Structure formats: structure tokens, C-alpha cells
Amino acid sequence: MIITRAPGKLYIAGEYAVVTPGQPAVLIAVDRCITVRLTESEDSGHIHSSEYGQAPLVWHREENGETIVLEHRPADYVLSAISTVEELRAARGAAPRYFDLDISSELDDADGRKFGLGSSAAVTVATIAALDEFYELHLSLTERFKLALLATIMISPNASGGDLAASTFGGWIRYSSPDRAALRAHREAHGVVSALHCPEWAGSSARRVTPPASLNLLVGWTGSPASTEHLVQRVHTPGAADTAAPAPEAPKPRPLASFAAESHVLVDDLVTAFDHDDAEAALDTIRAVRALLQRLDETSGSLIETETLRDLCEIAGAHGAAAKPSGAGGGDCGIALVRTSGTAATAADAAATGAARTAPDAATTGTATTATTPPGTHADVEAILAGWEAAGIRPLDLGAHREEGEIDEF
Numbered sequence: 001m002i003i004t005r006a007p008g009k010l011y012i013a014g015e016y017a018v019v020t021p022g023q024p025a026v027l028i029a030v031d032r033c034i035t036v037r038l039t040e041s042e043d044s045g046h047i048h049s050s051e052y053g054q055a056p057l058v059w060h061r062e063e064n065g066e067t068i069v070l071e072h073r074p075a076d077y078v079l080s081a082i083s084t085v086e087e088l089r090a091a092r093g094a095a096p097r098y099f100d101l102d103i104s105s106e107l108d109d110a111d112g113r114k115f116g117l118g119s120s121a122a123v124t125v126a127t128i129a130a131l132d133e134f135y136e137l138h139l140s141l142t143e144r145f146k147l148a149l150l151a152t153i154m155i156s157p158n159a160s161g162g163d164l165a166a167s168t169f170g171g172w173i174r175y176s177s178p179d180r181a182a183l184r185a186h187r188e189a190h191g192v193v194s195a196l197h198c199p200e201w202a203g204s205s206a207r208r209v210t211p212p213a214s215l216n217l218l219v220g221w222t223g224s225p226a227s228t229e230h231l232v233q234r235v236h237t238p239g240a241a242d243t244a245a246p247a248p249e250a251p252k253p254r255p256l257a258s259f260a261a262e263s264h265v266l267v268d269d270l271v272t273a274f275d276h277d278d279a280e281a282a283l284d285t286i287r288a289v290r291a292l293l294q295r296l297d298e299t300s301g302s303l304i305e306t307e308t309l310r311d312l313c314e315i316a317g318a319h320g321a322a323a324k325p326s327g328a329g330g331g332d333c334g335i336a337l338v339r340t341s342g343t344a345a346t347a348a349d350a351a352a353t354g355a356a357r358t359a360p361d362a363a364t365t366g367t368a369t370t371a372t373t374p375p376g377t378h379a380d381v382e383a384i385l386a387g388w389e390a391a392g393i394r395p396l397d398l399g400a401h402r403e404e405g406e407i408d409e410f
């Protein structure tokens, strides 16, 4: 049996802007995964996942032994991942084989509600890794990422691929997307093999970044799943979801014009703060990213920062942290970065190491965040988590997933 695991992700900065080719974002791969177990089979393939209800998906090959046929199913990430790798397998002259997949996920809660940790990306990445091993294709990490994006844009053409990059590469990354419409057109015209190394990847990149060791990441789940696709559509076509037509003389809002440029500057600021191990500058930048997303909310008439996400940010802010919605918002998760004097990288680590109290802190005095917040303490972390729980926000015990290896140039 082949077993592969791929982590979920969270956006730290740059969401929405990253949908535009070349615009950067910072993401973290989280240490919760989707697992794919692959076993060879005969005559048909089965895909078991709670995502599909009780019955597995059943697939077989057409007479030519190549084309995969699945009856009565809409387009699906797993199938798209399989078809994409199968095209590469055929091009390399390897024989087609049948296999069963068994998929299990840590990216949903016990009731099957998604946390918004990028399950579609993780399942795509883990499926590609399993087939890479099964057919002994010896793909590089970067090739696996590219296949995952080529598979994903057949299902979700607007997806930036930031989640796929985090899931494939692990750790913390800075990512910018390629022109997916051009990539898809290239695949349709010339096939997957050509699309893997075509010029349409220009402007897209991923590289590792390392946050200051004194920053702890806290994650809160609002309990309400959100539709990324709906929110992205709404932001990119402001007013689209309004029933009332705007007055003809009303100026057309152009929320994305300066948003993209400002987001770019802030992501650069965050990466510079990380590179210089400057925790305070990183916190200030996260606060500025939140403010920028609030402006995007106002100008696009969207609801990225819901009431619960606002509570999440305010509670964290009152204890010296910098917080914001993560990803599309509208529910799902928010993140907070809090500076402590220890070297713990996550709340879980902070709890385990019992980071020492070294300075009077906002938790006890209730003071608001200032530009020169002293290092917080384990008590700050505890106070934020308790405040979140009291507000109906569920803290998720997440840390960074390990870095998976070298990232080549795209």
C-alpha cells in the first residue's frame, strides 16, 4: 500500500490580491493533513471518502485502456488529479493500471464541516503524490505542484494555487500565481507534458520564508463555513450580488485598483520583517493587512470580516496580538500572531514549553496594542484562547507542517 499525506494551509497575508497573476501572498502549511492510501486493483478503481457519502466512486478505463470513465459524477478534484497524472504517465510510456484510493481527512470537524484549511488543495496534492509513487514517475516537488495547479484549474479556474503551493512545499512560503487562463489554454492545446514547462509559468514563484521565532501563531475557527468562490467572484465584480442596480450617475467603485498595489507592498514588508527577524514590524504589517481587507470589504460590499471574525481580531488585539481573517473570510478561520519572549512557534508549543513571563502584559492590564508592544507571555496566549472560546470561536491547535524539500524555480 502507498500512503501519502498532504497538509492544509492558512493565508497569513496577500489573499484576494494573489488571484491576480504575479501578486504575492504569504501562507503557512498546517500540521493537519489529508491522507490517501493507494492499493493496486483489477478491472475497476474505487475511491472511498466520507466526502462522497457511503458509497465509493467507481471508475474504469475505456477500451483503449487509457481514458478514465466515471459515471454520474460531476467534475471532482480527485478525478481531475488522476486524469492529469494519467496523461503524464501515458506520455512517458508507462502501462495503465487500476488502483483504489482511500481518503481520510483531518481538515473537517467531527460533523464533516470544513474548517477552511484548504481540503480541496490537500486532497489534490496527496492524490498526485500517491500516483507519482505508484507509477514511479520520480516527479520533483515543483512538478507535483504544477500538476496540482493544472488539475485544479480544470475545476476552479480562478483558484490562485496558493493553497496547493503551501500543501506541496510545507512550512511558510511566499507565493505568486501564474496566468491560469493561459496555462489552461496551453494544456488544452498542447497537453499536460508541455504545460508543465511552458512559458506561461512566468511571473509565478514560491520561496520559503521564516517568521521570527518569538512569534506564535494562533488560529480560531468561527464555526461557519464560507464559499471562497462566491466571495472571490463578489470582490472581483463589486455590486454583482446586489439586487438594486446602481444609479447611472454613481461612480463605479474600483476596489481592486489600489488594493493590489497596497497588498503587494504589505506582503513585501512582511517578508522583509521575517527576513530581519523583526517581530514587531511583522505584527504591524499584519494589522495593516487587516485594515486593507476591511477597506476591500467596504468598497466591494463584501463580508470578508464577519462579526465573529471581528470579535476574533479584537480579542486578540486586546492582548497584544495582531489578528486578521485568513483567506477569503466570510467565516472559516482567523489568525493571530502574538509575540512571546520564548522561542515557541505555536500556541501548542508555548503551552508545552510554558513560555516565561518577562514583561507586564496587556492580558492583565487590558491595555490596547501599541506600536511598541512588549513581548507577551504564555498568559496572553491563554487569555486570547479563553476569550475566543467565550465568544464562540474554537481555537484550533495548529502548527506549521514540516518543509518538504527543495523548491525549484518555476
Ligand SMILES: Nc1ncnc2c1ncn2[C@@H]1O[C@H](COP(=O)(O)OP(=O)(O)OP(=O)(O)O)[C@@H](O)[C@H]1O
Pocket: 034, 049, 050, 051, 052, 076, 077, 078, 103, 104, 105, 107, 114, 115, 116, 117, 118, 119, 120, 121, 123, 163, 226, 228, 327, 332
Ligand atoms: N476528504 C476529501 N475527499 C475527497 N474530496 C475532498 C475531500 N475534502 C475536500 N474534497 C474536495 O474539496 C472540495 C472542498 O473544497 P472547498 O474549496 O470548498 O474547501 P476547502 O478547500 O477546504 O476550503 P477553503 O477553500 O476555504 O480553504 C470538496 O467539494 C471536494 O471536492
Ligand SMILES: C[C@@](O)(CCOP(=O)(O)O)CC(=O)O
Pocket: 011, 014, 015, 016, 017, 018, 019, 116, 117, 118, 158, 159, 160, 161, 162, 163, 228, 232, 326, 327, 328, 329, 332
Ligand atoms: C481569496 C483567495 O485569495 C484565498 C482563498 O482562501 P481560502 O481558500 O478561503 O482559505 C482566493 C485564492 O487565492 O484562490
